[in-house]
Amino acid sequence: MLRRSEVQNRVSLSKATLYSRISVGPFPKPVTLGSSVRRMEPAPHPLPRKARLSE
Template identity: 60%
Template sequence: MTQPHTTPPRLLRMPSVQDRVGLCKASIYNRIKDGTFPKPVSLGGKSVAWLESDINQWIAERCQAANQDAA
């Protein structure tokens, strides 16, 4: 029996996250502290990354909120 093909989670490093969300590093970390941005996952040492799915969801939520405000 074969397993269904699933795409493994993709990790994004800070420059990619900044590019996708349009925020600077300080703003991202301030929002993490406030609980309004996804927390990164540790890659070991001081290296961190974000799950692409978490970033995509955060972007989608911002778009949804903007659409509701416009209605």
């Protein structure tokens, strides 16, 4: 499980874009573990090129 900052570094998205993608689609919602929040590791395949270019 990853921290938000680790997810951002792996997928090269801003915090706002990451949360937007969580609310509408391809990213899973964060999981609360006690007082900390973690994200499931992204799928091993990258987003389609079209999705990455729409930023």
